Amino acid sequence: MTSKTALIVIEQIEPLIKTVRSQKVILNNDLARRYGVPTKILNQAVKRNLDRFPEDFLFQLTEAETDGMRSQFVTASKRNVRHLPFAFTEHGAFMAATVLNSPQAIEMSVFVVRTFVKLRHLVLGHQELAAKLNQLERKVVGHDESIQQIVDAIRQLTTAPEPEPRRMGFHTIRNRSERQK
Numbered sequence: 001m002t003s004k005t006a007l008i009v010i011e012q013i014e015p016l017i018k019t020v021r022s023q024k025v026i027l028n029n030d031l032a033r034r035y036g037v038p039t040k041i042l043n044q045a046v047k048r049n050l051d052r053f054p055e056d057f058l059f060q061l062t063e064a065e066t067d068g069m070r071s072q073f074v075t076a077s078k079r080n081v082r083h084l085p086f087a088f089t090e091h092g093a094f095m096a097a098t099v100l101n102s103p104q105a106i107e108m109s110v111f112v113v114r115t116f117v118k119l120r121h122l123v124l125g126h127q128e129l130a131a132k133l134n135q136l137e138r139k140v141v142g143h144d145e146s147i148q149q150i151v152d153a154i155r156q157l158t159t160a161p162e163p164e165p166r167r168m169g170f171h172t173i174r175n176r177s178e179r180q181k
Helices: 003-016 028-035 039-048 063-072 090-100 103-158
Strands: 017-020 023-027 058-060 086-088
Touching: 003 017, 003 023, 003 028, 003 103, 017 063, 017 103, 023 028, 023 090, 023 103, 028 039, 028 086, 028 090, 028 103, 039 090, 086 090, 090 103
Parallel strands: none
Antiparallel strands: 017 023, 023 086, 058 086
């Protein structure tokens, strides 16, 4: 496959990857379609080789998670789903290709893994960006406080002290020097 074709395949796989239980996963029906096998065959191969799929490779969605996923797709309906779907992580998708042992599954597994890696790099980039934004925000807050202190100091220097209010009534001159003024 050329690099242009590989990029197209990765772009086709990327929307199939969902976030479930804070993990990036691809559902069994999407993975089976990419591997060129019926979902039933993929599920059978997984069930025959469950020892190859620890919890961080594969987990089965709950009914609530399945309903949540179904609500994202307007055309999906309950009658098409007899069993709760499996969710494959990056490593689980690769392991599924090895248990299927078909040339198309092995070839496509490379693209699936590359897509997961691409998404992981995007997430890491966003985390670094968020950390830098937090750091800048802290600096700006510190600068705001410093600027406010400077403005307060300038105001104190520029405001003249208020003159003493003149007392009302008759004023006497106490000494001669004041009389000459």
